Amino acid sequence: MSTATDCSAAERWLQESAAAPTRDVPPTTVSSVPIEPLYTPESLNGFDPETDLGYPGQYPFTRGVHPTMYRSRLWTMRQFAGFGSPRQTNERFRFLLEKGQTGLSTAFDLPTLMGLDSDDPRSLGEVGRLGVAVDTLDDVQELFAGINLAEASVSMTINAPAFIIMAFFLANARNQGVDWRKLRGTIQNDILKEFHAQNEFVFPPEASVGLVADVIEFCTHHVPQWNTVSISGYHIREAGSTAAQELAFTLADGFHYVDVCLARGIDIDAFAPRLSFFFNAHNDVFEEVAKYRAARVLWAGMLRNKYGAQNENSWKLRFHAQTAGCSLQDKQPEVNLMRVAYQALAAVLGGCQSLHTNSMDETLALPSEHAATLSLRTQQVLAYETGVTNTVDPLGGSYFLEALTQQMQHEARAYFDQIENKGGMIAAIESGFFRREIAESAFTYQREIDAKRKIIVGVNVFQESDDKPLETLVIDAAVEKEKVENLRKLKARRDNSAVQRALETVKRAASAKQNVMPAVIDAADARCTVGEIMNALTDVFGRYDGAAKW
Amino acid sequence: MEPSSHPIRVVLAKVGLDGHDRGIKVVARALRDAGMEVIYAGLWQTPEAVVRTVGDEDADWLGLSILSGAHLTLVPRVLQLLSEAGLDQVGVLVGGIIPESDIPKLLDMGVARVFGPGTALPDIVAFLRERSQPSHA
Numbered sequence: 075m076s077t078a079t080d081c082s083a084a085e086r087w088l089q090e091s092a093a094a095p096t097r098d099v100p101p102t103t104v105s106s107v108p109i110e111p112l113y114t115p116e117s118l119n120g121f122d123p124e125t126d127l128g129y130p131g132q133y134p135f136t137r138g139v140h141p142t143m144y145r146s147r148l149w150t151m152r153q154f155a156g157f158g159s160p161r162q163t164n165e166r167f168r169f170l171l172e173k174g175q176t177g178l179s180t181a182f183d184l185p186t187l188m189g190l191d192s193d194d195p196r197s198l199g200e201v202g203r204l205g206v207a208v209d210t211l212d213d214v215q216e217l218f219a220g221i222n223l224a225e226a227s228v229s230m231t232i233n234a235p236a237f238i239i240m241a242f243f244l245a246n247a248r249n250q251g252v253d254w255r256k257l258r259g260t261i262q263n264d265i266l267k268e269f270h271a272q273n274e275f276v277f278p279p280e281a282s283v284g285l286v287a288d289v290i291e292f293c294t295h296h297v298p299q300w301n302t303v304s305i306s307g308y309h310i311r312e313a314g315s316t317a318a319q320e321l322a323f324t325l326a327d328g329f330h331y332v333d334v335c336l337a338r339g340i341d342i343d344a345f346a347p348r349l350s351f352f353f354n355a356h357n358d359v360f361e362e363v364a365k366y367r368a369a370r371v372l373w374a375g376m377l378r379n380k381y382g383a384q385n386e387n388s389w390k391l392r393f394h395a396q397t398a399g400c401s402l403q404d405k406q407p408e409v410n411l412m413r414v415a416y417q418a419l420a421a422v423l424g425g426c427q428s429l430h431t432n433s434m435d436e437t438l439a440l441p442s443e444h445a446a447t448l449s450l451r452t453q454q455v456l457a458y459e460t461g462v463t464n465t466v467d468p469l470g471g472s473y474f475l476e477a478l479t480q481q482m483q484h485e486a487r488a489y490f491d492q493i494e495n496k497g498g499m500i501a502a503i504e505s506g507f508f509r510r511e512i513a514e515s516a517f518t519y520q521r522e523i524d525a526k527r528k529i530i531v532g533v534n535v536f537q538e539s540d541d542k543p544l545e546t547l548v549i550d551a552a553v554e555k556e557k558v559e560n561l562r563k564l565k566a567r568r569d570n571s572a573v574q575r576a577l578e579t580v581k582r583a584a585s586a587k588q589n590v591m592p593a594v595i596d597a598a599d600a601r602c603t604v605g606e607i608m609n610a611l612t613d614v615f616g617r618y619d620g621a622a623k624w
Numbered sequence: 625m626e627p628s629s630h631p632i633r634v635v636l637a638k639v640g641l642d643g644h645d646r647g648i649k650v651v652a653r654a655l656r657d658a659g660m661e662v663i664y665a666g667l668w669q670t671p672e673a674v675v676r677t678v679g680d681e682d683a684d685w686l687g688l689s690i691l692s693g694a695h696l697t698l699v700p701r702v703l704q705l706l707s708e709a710g711l712d713q714v715g716v717l718v719g720g721i722i723p724e725s726d727i728p729k730l731l732d733m734g735v736a737r738v739f740g741p742g743t744a745l746p747d748i749v750a751f752l753r754e755r756s757q758p759s760h761a
Binding site: 184185187188190196197198199200203204272273274312313314400403404405437438439513516517520521523524530533534543546549 | 640641642643644645646649650653654667668670692693694696697698721723724725740741742744745746
């Protein structure tokens with residue numbers, strides 16, 4: 075029962091806070107959401123702890139997908155790595171494992187990401203610069219040499235040619251004598267976000283999504299421990315979206331993949347448990363934690379209530395997180411160490427299953443060994459020294475966090491409605507809806523910075539005039555020459571009529587709307603290149619240019 | 625009477641395989657808001673296609689965005705083709721991820737300015753206004 079004393083405490087606070095000075099910088103989240111000075115029980119709209127909070131490991135998983143989270147097992151420390159030749163990347167993999175990382179994550183170069191071979195004219199100057207150059211099965215073999223694929227967890231970040239790299243990976247595993255049922259890992263294989271944000275698409279949307287579904291379907295039957303997609307918000311955020319857009323567009327992409335797989339007749343409880351997610355970990359700690367929690371609740375709700383999945387594992391949103399690349403600065407780069415640390419904290423407070431922390435020099439180049447070590451140590455300090463792993467969902471119950479978590483869900487639902495009103499995912503893509511939303515947010519954000527309504531240390535305040543340059547990684551131009559020469563030799567020694575037959579088989583499968591994976595695995599063994607397989611399918615699907623302009 | 629100045633015409637493009645277009649689109653918007661005429665040529669442009677666009681559009685400036693590290697291959701090629709097409713008077717700007725040590729090389733080649741990450745949009749607008757001449761036939 076409220077008393078006169080209770081009322082006057084609240085009233086007093088209202089008076090005092092109204093009279094208190096406010097700083098110049100508007101108190102909004104990174105996404106420009108206004109934040110109240112204080113959150114109280116009254117801030118929570120119909121919040122019922124039993125249904126809205128629940129228990130970790132139980133629907134709706136607000137507090138986490140496992141009952142004890144990091145008390146039982148830490149998140150996987152999985153640093154994205156790759157550059158130059160397969161051999162160089164293999165060395166960096168072993169380096170990182172030696173430094174204590176617990177999972178592998180593969181970065182491919184731009185030609186590979188775009189489905190081009192190292193000797194393609196468009197690859198000139200680009201081979202091995204942003205990741206490892208992979209052209210054939212032999213490269214994948216070299217990439218994972220000395221790594222026990224029956225024990226390691228391997229993630230591969232590739233999208234348009236994901237089905238090819240997956241086929242290479244499976245062919246290599248089989249050749250190494252590894253049972254596919256033992257393989258653990260993830261292939262990003264999320265083409266929808268390419269159309270929204272990252273632009274690493276080749277074929278038109280529907281055909282591209284079909285290839286995504288081919289991987290999901292094939293692995294559901296043959297590689298049961300494999301995460302078949304990493305449905306990504308990271309890139310959407312990097313392109314400039316708000317947190318709510320990142321959340322909404324990612325989940326909408328997930329729903330679309332579910333729709334497509336169901337339309338193929340795959341049982342939801344067979345494939346849904348192996349759909350995984352990938353979110354950005356940006357600067358605003360509470361906004362990010364709310365985002366992750368909202369994601370779990372929204373996904374669980376849809377999978378159970380709309381799609382009728384019965385298996386609890388189908389309802390669980392498991393995610394990898396990466397600290398925000400777009401937040402890194404080239405001025406005073408060592409300050410990035412602090413940004414990454416706070417961002418990693420947000421990801422862990424939000425219950426991620428796997429985490430990559432960026433290196434301080436990544437605005438300038440790919441990580442040096444020194445910077446890569448420090449970024450891994452950031453996770454290790456977080457895991458072992460801060461105590462935040464001692465209990466599940468430590469921020470749960472915070473009025474601020476629960477209010478933000480509710481707000482995020484509300485904003486995401488509004489976007490789901492908008493997408494539906496536009497005629498669904500494909501229609502929305504073709505209308506440019508996602509790209510416009512993201513570009514608008516990106517522009518707003520930059521204007522906020524230019525106007526100092528958002529502060530970036532070292533950039534619009536606290537600048538230094540004599541920034542000392544860091545020593546950064548240099549990619550050896552010889553890598554490109556070497557790869558081109560290797561391809562020439564390979565093409566000379568392989569059975570080129572077998573190659574042609576294999577490519578024809580891939581084409582026939584695609585034209586007949588069959589799952590292309592078996593044919594692509596055979597093509598891998600015949601030493602067909604990434605580019606050759608992509609070209610064979612370009613003949614069937616055509617090339618998509620639609621979303622590439624403003 | 626002074627010759628009237630037409631709006632500054634800028635072609636913006638991404639050359640090579642790099643598809644990161646957040647920055648270039650934000651710049652395009654800022655230049656348009658500042659009253660300039662912006663032609664965004666899009667992604668995956670070859671140097672040949674970019675130079676053709678610059679000629680066709682009678683551009684005053686060309687802005688290239690490259691985050692892939694391939695700038696020392698692509699920029700010289702574009703500059704060479706501009707020269708061959710008789711478009712030497714077009715000012716060239718470069719943005720993206722360009723290591724400090726490569727900036728002098730680009731400037732020596734003829735790039736007017738390199739705008740790195742963290743550049744404030746008003747600075748790009750101011751630079752273009754300062755350096756642009758009133759129109760001449």
